[in-house]
Each structure stands twice: as C-alpha cells, then as structure tokens.
Amino acid sequence: FEAAVQENSQHVDAWLKLGLVQTQNEKELSGISALEQCLKIDPSNLQAMMTLAISYINEGYDVSAFSMLSKWIETKYPNIVTAPNVKVEEDRFNLNKAVTQHFLQIANQLSTVDPDVQLGLGILFYANEDYDKTIDCFKAALTVKPDDELMWNRLGASLANSNRSEEAIQAYHRALQLKPSFVRARYNLAVSSMNIGCYKEAAEYLLTALSMHEVEGVPVASGGSIPSTNILETLKRAFIAMERRDLLEKVQPGMDLQQFRSEFDF
Numbered sequence: 001f002e003a004a005v006q007e008n009s010q011h012v013d014a015w016l017k018l019g020l021v022q023t024q025n026e027k028e029l030s031g032i033s034a035l036e037q038c039l040k041i042d043p044s045n046l047q048a049m050m051t052l053a054i055s056y057i058n059e060g061y062d063v064s065a066f067s068m069l070s071k072w073i074e075t076k077y078p079n080i081v082t083a084p085n086v087k088v089e090e091d092r093f094n095l096n097k098a099v100t101q102h103f104l105q106i107a108n109q110l111s112t113v114d115p116d117v118q119l120g121l122g123i124l125f126y127a128n129e130d131y132d133k134t135i136d137c138f139k140a141a142l143t144v145k146p147d148d149e150l151m152w153n154r155l156g157a158s159l160a161n162s163n164r165s166e167e168a169i170q171a172y173h174r175a176l177q178l179k180p181s182f183v184r185a186r187y188n189l190a191v192s193s194m195n196i197g198c199y200k201e202a203a204e205y206l207l208t209a210l211s212m213h214e215v216e217g218v219p220v221a222s223g224g225s226i227p228s229t230n231i232l233e234t235l236k237r238a239f240i241a242m243e244r245r246d247l248l249e250k251v252q253p254g255m256d257l258q259q260f261r262s263e264f265d266f
Contacts, residue, residue, distance in 0.1 A: 005018060020051060023051060024182055049075070066124070138151055138158060
C-alpha cells in the first residue's frame with residue numbers, strides 16, 4: 001500500500017487500506033496520517049471517517065473523534081433527521097452528548113440494525129467509560145456481521161475495560177480465528193492474559209505478534225517493518241512478572257526472535 005501511494009498520491013483506496021493495516025498493526029499514528037490523507041482526497045469516505053474516529057479515541061483526541069462521528073452520520077444519513085447543532089468549540093461533554101443523541105435518533109428510526117451506527121454509538125459510550133452500553137452496541141453489530149474480526153476485537157477491549165478478562169479473551173480468540181494475522185487483537189489478548197496471571201501465554205502471543213513484523217524471516221533490524229513499542233514494552237512487563245530478568249535484557253528493537261523459541265511456542 002505504501003508503494004501504491006508513492007506511485008499515485010491520489011489513490012484513495014490505497015490510502016484507506018494503508019490506514020486500516022497500520023491501525024490493526026498497533027501503529028496508530030501512522031494509521032491516522034494515512035486516513036487523514038484519504039479524507040483530503042475523498043472527504044465523504046465513510047470507512048475512513050469511522051476508522052479515524054476510533055483512532056482519535058485511542059489516542060485521546062476525543063473532541064476530534066466526536067466531530068468526525070458527527071460528519072459520518074450526516075454523510076451517511078443526510079435525510080433522516082436534521083443534523084445536531086454541533087460546534088467543534090463546544091466542551092467535550094456537550095459535544096459527546098449532542099452526537100450521541102443524533103446517533104440514537106438514527107438508530108431508533110431505522111427498521112433494521114445498521115452495524116456501523118451501533119459501532120459509532122459504541123465508540124461514543126466507550127469514550128465516556130460507559131462500557132456496559134458499549135458492549136451492548138458491539139454485540140448488536142455482531143448480530144448483523146458475526147464474522148467481523150474488528151468488531152470482535154472491539155468487544156474484547158470493552159469487556160477488558162469492564163474487568164471481564166475471561167470474556168475478553170474469548171472475544172479476542174474469535175477475532176484471531178477470523179484473521180490470524182490481526183496483530184492488535186493478539187496484543188490485546190496478551191494484555192488480558194496478563195491481567196489473569198497467564199504471563200507465559202501472554203509472552204507467546206507477543207512474540208507471535210513480533211514475528212509477524214518480520215519479512216520472510218528476516219529480523220527487524222535487517223529490513224523488516226518496525227514493530228510497535230507497545231508490544232516490546234508489554235513483553236518486558238510479561239518477563240518481569242515471570243521474574244525472568246535474563247529474558248528482559250534481551251528485549252530490544254531488532255532482536256533475533258529465535259533466541260526465545262527454546263522456551264516459548266510461537
């Protein structure tokens with residue numbers, strides 16, 4: 001996708017796909033950059049808007065996320081209800097409230113469940129730490145799209161934030177059944193595993209995620225893509241919890257993963 005946008009900087013779909021892949025690979029800021037570029041070329045791209053709103057939430061740019069969700073709902077359903085009087089300069093609470101009401105109006109007027117509307121609602125509730133409502137929204141979306149690995153991952157994250165780690169782990173496993181290369185779901189699975197004391201399993205999930213950043217077995221330092229620092233830092237935490245300082249000292253960008261294969265299955 002990077003090659004495609006270098007060849008044609010106006011390639012909307014390549015920018016979109018690049019943004020999606022970067023966010024799923026635990027590289028949020030790179031994903032945001034690509035998605036913003038996509039929207040510069042195609043301001044009404046619904047998938048880019050929704051994915052960007054999620055990334056903004058993940059990075060703490062809540063007001064930007066709410067404004068983006070407002071644009072999304074107005075773009076997808078311009079004729080159902082009048083747009084809320086949303087002002088970007090409004091405070092975070094009122095902006096969230098206005099956009100949430102707009103989404104609820106749309107959801108109540110639709111004759112069938114729109115999984116993307118449920119996703120948007122879930123994000124808005126998630127931003128307010130109302131995880132029970134978030135879980136309800138994501139489950140509603142999954143009734144329509146049961147094979148959506150992204151939604152299973154989001155459900156897992158919401159369950160994890162509700163201190164329901166075992167249920168979160170089940171959701172992450174479902175996401176990985178649907179897409180084994182989903183690095184973010186594997187990372188999230190590792191974090192939830194650590195929360196219930198399964199440190200060795202967590203390390204194996206993280207080492208698997210790191211191995212996915214290698215190119216045909218070539219170590220990262222030799223030309224593979226650079227993995228997320230989140231993955232490396234979480235692996236360090238797992239080794240500390242295992243009281244394995246010897247392993248901790250080996251964790252660094254560009255390390256040879258083969259040195260861990262004698263003890264870990266990944």
